[in-house]
Amino acid sequence: MSEPVFPLAGKSVWVAGHRGMVGSALVRRLQSEKCSVLTASRDDADLVRQEDVENWMNANRPQVVFLAAAKVGGIHANNTYPAQFLYENLMIEANIIHAAFKAGVEKLVFLGSTCIYPKLAPQPIPEEALLTGSLEPTNEWYAIAKIAGIKLCQAYRRQHGSDFIAAQPTNLYGPGDNYDLATSHVLPALLRKAHEAKVSGAKTLSVWGSGTPLREFLHVDDLADAVVFLAKHYSGDRHINVGSGEEVSIRELAEAVCQVVGFEGELEFDASKPDGTPRKLADVSRLTQLGWQSARSLEEGLESTYRELGSDNGLPDFQQR
């Protein structure tokens, strides 16, 4: 591994959004970086309010910012609260990025999402696919805000020379995930359903759709490792995809989940539920060329995620497993 172009040791580092799944993984990962980690509670600063953010930044003077704060949610939430998704995400990014520039922050890493890419982007999706076609309509509010965040980083770099970079993670899972079956993504949903099926002695497990769609999954601790790697080793105006580079079908995912949980019944595919996009895989060759690759297999990630689930995870009968 090459020497970091931007060592974090000795720096004061703000993780904005430290209570979220990504932010809390970053706080865990930064424990081994010999830097001091700053966090702001909602009482300290409402990130949607510019004055709050500027006051907090002036009082705390971080040298590095990881911008993991965002209003997030699944397809249903995105569709139902479009104004909130667009407004809150735009405000959070604009406030933090501008305040970071004004305070002379040395490095900022903005976290986006691969939903910034056009609905019909080529697969695997290269970074260049950005703004080449129409977005998936159900999450365009969130995607437009995240695209604006990437553009803010590029604009402050171009106009002011700020070392602000942007990373776009693929589908994430791990500690702090959402296990509410109505709003969760497929991986936590299947973990919960398989667990509950095992506990209740059910014979079948319901999987939405046909099982044929292909998806890529990255453990959030691997994302945090990649993001810290990028902070230390990358400086440039091109945003960088972060993924595992491996895809599985939903059927294969369901089988792997059943294996880990120890559910031995049959899978039952529910054709009344949508498949969604047939394939969603990030092209991670740029990240790989920079020198980072995910080390954890999906099976290992599922094992540790299932093992670490605690009583606050939304699995009501967790104690029985």
Ligand code: GDP
């Ligand atoms: P997407 O990646 O944006 O499509 O979001 P999801 O993670 O919600 O869904 C991915 C795929 O998993 C879709 O084809 C779903 O139909 C399928 N799937 C299978 N079972 C479930 C489930 O119990 N919950 C969810 N959310 N998706 C499921």
